[in-house]
Amino acid sequence: MATEIPTGPAEQAREIALSLWAQGHGFLATLLRPWNAYQLGIVLILILVAIVLRMVLGPRLHDWMRTREGWPKWQMRLLVMVHRRLRLIFFVGLSWITFWIMQEVTWPSRSYLIGIAASLATAWLVIAFVTRLITNGFVRGLVRYAGWTWATLIILGLTDEAQSLMDSLAVNLGETRLSVWLIAQAVVILAALLFAARLVSTTTASRIRQNEQISPSMQVLAVKLLQVLLYGAAFFIGLRTVGVDLTGLAFLSGAIGVGLGFGLQKVVSNLVSGVIILLDKSIKPGDVISLGETFGWINALGARYVSVVTRDGKEYLIPNEDLITSQVVNWSHSNEFVRLDIYFGTAYGDDPHKVRKIAIAAAASVPRVLSMKAPVCHIVGFGDSSVDYILRFWIRDPIEGLTNIRGNVYLALWDAFHEDGISIPFPQREVRMLNDPEDSARPTRF
Template identity: 90%
Template sequence: MAIDPSTSATEQAQDIALSLWAQGQGFMLALLRTWNTYQVLIILGLILVAHLLRAVLGPRLHEWMRTREGWPKWRIRLLVMVHRRLRLIFFVALGWITYGIMQEVTWPSRSYLIGIAVSLGTAWLVIAFVTRLIVNGFVRGVVRYAGWTWATLIILGLTDEAQSLMDSLAVHLGDTRLSVWLVAQAMVILGALLFAARLVSTTTSGRIRQNEQISPSMQVLAVKLLQVTLYGAAFFIGLRTVGVDLTGLAFLSGAIGVGIGFGLQKVVSNLVSGVIILLDKSIKPGDVISLGETFGWINALGARYVSVVTRDGKEYLIPNEDLITSQVVNWSHSNEFVRLDIHFGTAYGDDPHKVRKIAIEAASAVPRVLAMKEPVCHIVGFGDSSVDYILRFWIRDPTQGLTNIRGNVYLALWDAFHDNGISIPFPQREVRMLNDPEDISRPTRFNPAEP
C-alpha cells in the first residue's frame, strides 16, 4: 500500500481547504451586517422561546404519557422520541412560521439565515426520527451523525467542495484507486442495501413461519437460504455500484479456502451438518430427543448448533456435527406416541393372573397413559425372591417428562397392590454368629494343644 504521490492531488486539497476558509471568513464578516445581525438575534430568540415552551409543556406531556396504559409499544416509543426532542420541534415549527412571515413582509435576503437555521433543524429532526428504525446503537449513531453532516453540507451548498476534498484523499492498491469519497459511497450504499435486505428478510421470514403447510425444518432452511441470498446479493451489488472490481476477490476466496482447510474444519462441518439435518428432516423444532445424558426438546435449529431445552430449564447448545455422527433418540420423529416400560416383582404366593390384571387397571387409571393403546403386563422371569413382571404403556406428550409419568404409574401400582393384599418382596438374609456363647448349637472346636 502506497500513498498517492501525485502533487496535483495535494495541490487540489490545499486549494479546496483555502476556498472553504475563505468562504468561512466571508460568512463571518457577513454576520456583521445589520440585517444579518437581526436574523441571528431572531434565531436566538426562537431558541429561547422553544426552551421556555419545552419547560412549560414538557412535564405536562410526560404526565399525560404516564396515563396511556394499554397503548401499543410503537406509539409509546414515538411519544418518548417526541418528548425528548420537544425543544427542537418547537424551534422548527416557530422557525418556519417566522421565515414565512418574513418572506412576505420583507426582502428574501433579510430572512436567508433564518431559512438556513430552520432547514438545519428540520434535517436534524427528520434524521433523528428515521434513524430510530436502526436497532444497533453503534450503527444508528454513525448513520445519524453522518447524515447530519451531509445534510448540513447540502444546506450550506458545500457538497461539491467536500466531495472534491474527499476524492483527493486517496491511496493506490495496485491498479485500484481507493479514495475517502469512494469509501463513504460504499458505506452508504452497502448500509442502505443491507438495511433493505434485513427488512425484506424479517418480513418474509415471518410469513414463512406462519405457513403451516411447510414443515418446521423446511421453514428454518428456507429462512437461512433467504438470509444468505439477500445479504450476499446486497454485499456484491453494493460493491459493484461503487465500482469495485470483484475479480480481485478470487485471490481472497482462495485464502479463505486455505483458512477453512486448516482452522475452520469444525465450523464448516457444523454448517454442512446443519444443512443436512434440515434437508433430511431427521429432527425439527419441537421434537423430543435424547443424546447421551441429555434429554429435552429442540427449541431452535441454528446454523452451527441445535438448542435443546431440558425439563430443569437448562438449555444445551449441541453442535450439529454431534447430531450427525452420534446416536440420537428422537422420541417424536415419525409420530408423537412413546412407549414406556417399568419393571416390578411380586411374591410367589400371589396369583400372577390377578397381578397382571391389577397392574393393567392401575396403569390405565393414570391420566397421561393412553387408553387407545391399552397397557400390557407380562411375566419376564422367576427371580430369587419374586416373580418379575414388565408393564408397558403409551403416552403422547414426552415433552411433559418421562420420569414423572413413570413415578405416577409406580405409585398407582403401590396403591393397587396395597388394596388387594399383594406383597412386593425384597431380599432377606439371616446372619448367624458362630462364636456366640449363647448359641447352644455351636459345634465343639478341637484344639490339638490341649491334653
C-alpha cells in the same frame, strides 16, 4: 509570472482546506451585519421558547402516555421518541412559522439564517426518527451522526468542497486508487443495501413461517437460503456500484478455499450437516430428542448448531455434526406416540393374575396415559426376592416430560398395591458378628 497549479494530493487538500476557511471566514463576517445579528437573536429566542415548552408540556405528555396501556407497542415507541425530541420538534415548528411570517413582512434576505436553522433542525429531526429503525445501537449512532453531518453540508452548500477534500485523501494500491470518498460511498451504499436485504428477509421469513403447508424444516431451509441470496446480492451489488473490480475476488476465493481446507473444517462440516438435516427432515423445531444424557425439545435450527431446551430450562447448543454422526433418539419423528416401560416386583405370595390387573388399572388411571392403546403388564422373571414384572403404557406428549409420567405411574401403583394388600418385597440380609459371646455359648449341632 505563471501560477503553479497543485498536482499532488497534499497540495489539493491544502487548497481545499484554505477555500473552506475562506468561506467560513466570510460567513462569520456577514454575521456582524445588523440583520444577521437580529436573526441569530431570534433563533436563540426560539430555542429558549422550545425549552420552556418542553418543561411545561413534557411532564403532561409523559403522564398521558402512562395511561395508554392498551396501545400497540409500535405506537408507544413512537410516543417515546416524540417525548424525547420535544425540544427539537417545538423548535422546528416555531422556526418555520417565524420564517414564513418574516418572508411575508420583510425582505427574504432578512430571514435567510432563520430558514437555514429551520432546515437544519428539520433534517436532524427526520434523521433522528428514521435511524430509530436500526436496532443495533452502535450502527444507529454512526448512521445518525453521519447523516447529520452530510445534511448540514448540503444545507450549507459545502458538499462539493467536502467531496473534493475527501477525494484528495487517497492512497494508490497498485492500479487501484482508494480514497476516503470512495470508502464513504461504499459504506453508505452497502449499509443501505444490507438494511433493505434485512427488511425483505425478515418480512418474507415471517410469511414463510406462517405457511402451514411447508414443513418446519423446509421453512428453516427456505429462510436461510433466502438470507444468503439477499445478503450476497446486496454485498456484490454494493461493490459494483462504487466501482470495485470483482475479478480480483477470484484470488481471494482461492485463499478462502485454502483456509477452509485447513482451519475451518469443523465449521464447514457443521454447515453442511445443517443443510443435510434440513433436507432429510430427520429433526425439526418442536421435536423431542435424546442425545447422550441430553433430553429436551428442539427450540431452533441454526446454521452451525441446534438449540435444545431441557426440562430444567437449560439450553444446549449441539453442533450439527454431532446430530449426523451420533445416535439420536427422536421421540416425535414420525408420530407423537411414545411407549414407556417401568419395572417392579411383588412378593411370591401374591397372585400374579391379580397383580397384573391391578397394575394395568393403576396405569390407566393416570391422565396422560393413553386409553386407546391400553397398558399391558407381563412377568419377566422370578427374582431372588420377588416376582418381576414389566408395565408398558403409551403417551402422546413427550414434550411434557418422561420422568414425571413415570413417577406418576409408580405412585399410582403404590396406592393400588397398598389398597389391595399387595406387598413389594425388598432384600433382607442377616449379619453375624465373629467372636460373638452368644455364638460361643450356643451348643454345637451335629
